[in-house]
Amino acid sequence: MFIFQIQNHISNNIYLAGIRCSLDKLASHNPHWRYQMASAQVCPESEVHLMTFDVTHCNTTEEFLSCDVPNTPHALVLIKAAQKELLSSLVTHFNCSILCVDEVNFQMRELIETVVKNNRYLSAIATRHKTIVFPVEQAMLTRTECTILGYLGQGRSGVDISKALFRSEKTISTHKRSIMRKLKVTNDLELRKYIQGYESKRGLYN
Incomplete structure (x- = not known):
């Protein structure tokens, strides 16, 4: 019998009950599969398959980092849409696994x-936040420009991008002008058409 070991860091009884209900x-439906959920003190990290964390109280990346969530797929964070x-x-x-507590059809x-x-x-809601990944060699863009181009492809504004990347709006604007120059587009409409054309040809969502 396979026993799935879970190290639990969730204190919210509602979220914890939801996780347990899904596991039960x-x-x-699988008689040869069982799970065991315990605290970090009882279940060491070296023996677990999954670690669960509740970050629904966090508002910034700094607050998230203070939760000491391991940057691994085996760390599952619960977050609100x-x-x-x-x-x-x-x-x-980050590389942690993500489950939105607002999901309707969670498996x-x-x-x-x-x-x-x-x-x-x-989870499905988290997947919709995935950024289009443009290869660095595309028009000789830098890694930062690739990231910004991905955000632009999501329809994000300069203000949103500056907050996400912790850069000033002026810096984001400078990068955007550099991107447009390298891609040989002269306005936002042409840039959007370029992104849409690249999506259709390459399939950029991971």
């Missing part, structure tokens, strides 16, 4: 099968 349902800036930052710049089996294979799990 999965176990009831309303935490848009933090959610976008976690999806783009625990999919989560477990994903992390057991050492792959990152993103």
Whole structure:
């Protein structure tokens, strides 16, 4: 019998009950599969398949970092869809798995099968925050320009991008002008058409 070990860091009883309910349902349909959930003191990190964290109280990346969440697919963070800036930052710049507590059709089996294979799990709402990834060699763009171009492809404003990347609006504007010059586009409409054309040809969402 396979025992799925979970190290729990969630104190919110509602979220914890929801996780347990999904696990119990999965176990009831799979007689050769069981799970064990314990605290960090009882279940050391070296022996776990999944670590669960509640970051629904965090508003910034700094607050998230203070939670000491390991940057690994085996660390699952629970977050609200309303935490848009933090959610976008976690999806783009971190490697932890993400489950939005607002999900309607969540499948625990999919989560477990994903992390057991050492792959990152993103629930449906989190997936919609994935940034288009442009290769660095595309028109000789820098890595920062690729990241900004991805945000622009999402329709994000300069203000949003500056907050997400912790850069000034002036810096973002400078990078945007550099991107447009390298891509040989002269206005926002041409830039959007370029992004849409690149999406259709290459399929850029991971």
